[in-house]
Amino acid sequence: MAEDKLPTRSEDFAEWYNKIVLKAELADYAPVRGCMVVRPYGWALWENTTAALDRRFKETGHLNAAFPMLIPMSFFEKEKAHVEGFSPELAVVTHGGGEKLEEPLVVRPTSETIIGYMYAKWIKSWRDLPVLINQWGSVVRWELRTKLFLRTTEFYWQEGHTAHATAKEAKEETFRILDIYADVAISEAAIPVIKGYKSETEKFAGAVMSTSIEAMMQDKRALQSATSHYFGQNFSKAFEIQYLDQNNTLQLCETTSWGLSTRMIGAMIMVHGDDQGLVLPPRLAPIQTVIVPIYKNDAEKSQVKPVAERVFAELKAAGIRVKLDDRDEVTPGFKFNDWEMRGVPLRLEIGPKDIEKGSVALARRDKPGKEGKSFVQQAGLADAVAALLTEIQASLLARATAFRDANIHDPKSYEELKQVVADGWAFSWWCESKECEAKVKEDTKATTRCIPLEGQPGGTGTCIVCGKKAEKKVYFARAY
């Protein structure tokens, strides 16, 4: 099986990533260009992520709905920036039922247009506002270069679309959702993300303001992990989303949209994984604890098996996502490696020695080797396991945060910036001009990731590129 081993992250990070996705059976290549099949283990991880998000959306008053995946081509032409942004990557249906269609239908790359159309129909009065709707589904974008989970032709996501009476409310909504995204990333996925504004060049096609959460991968590249946009009246003008206010005056709505996709799975892989394979955060891991029974003959098996089954039942009853690996055709050593590769946070071993001592052996995925190994009594095991899972979750976040902070630099000169973004992020004053942004990209391939909402030093400084006065500091990094 040697040739099947993962390359190490330092040898070839891109190849390590591809192999891990395939080997851990998160996803596989589909027979369609740039598309992937999300396999059950990967989908379970996504479902846990979506559940965490969906709960928060509902707690903040949002409702789920479903809109068509086919959108009339003409809808895209109604908002100038939107069509310019998306037309290069549209998949278009030209035939239906054997006949050429009068108007081609676009396979949705995002649903602002068709939802905007419906909102225009539904919204008449100030009493109808706000409209807070989310949709779970998939979209298609004809990307030139794809990569499993990070950028596939079709990808799964949620897209929220809201309409409000005032700019203030719409902006509040934009940030409310950004906070939810950051909370899910940090407290569920254990990914320390940075919230911020996108620059003019990086913002969404048709947005007045785009915000995002940005995460640092282990190769120090940045991954935009979710976005939340404020549209002002751009889409309400294009689709005539209007309402009568309390003074019987016709007003345009203020709208937002926001999305988080299966890309988040890619972020988890690249933030936490190690050379053994996946490392999943306990809160989202499909299997939180795997039990590996150990025996070398039928006599031992008959002793070990009932205990393993009892422990399994206890953990399950305690609400822990637990799996009992009772395969007879492979050895315990094989199972250890197998579940490590699949990122299960905690392994629980039960063998003859444990039966004798009334104990079990625990092995933490985040701390391979002796450091993460412990022995605990079978009595009160569920509490001990739950506590350990909580600790692992915290330790993953702490480790990722330390890594991120160690790789964010504050270059003193443009020359130094060029050096640091080759293998890290730069946090620098920037005059917010497109020219300076373009120069950095040209010289280093790094782009502005976001102007962070928090952690601005205050006052003013001088732009790291041109030396002119700058109001804000921005992150420069190479992005996925």
Added chain:
RNA sequence: CGGGGCGUGGCUCAGACCGGUAGAGCGCACGGUUCGGGUCCGUGAGGUCGAGAGUUCAAAUCUCUCCGCCCCGACCA
């Protein structure tokens, strides 16, 4: 679309330069053996050699065309 690499059982690849009727390891099935860190032995199933055309008595191998995949760049959640 530009640059690079690659298409041979499920996977990783050998065979190609020098044409002669397809191999290995892993995986898979079955039997036995083993089991606290990727057991070992035996038996067996499994291949339009990416596709098409051409050259030839004969093509995985030579020629041409096409298709697909991966990596790097432009586009992007």
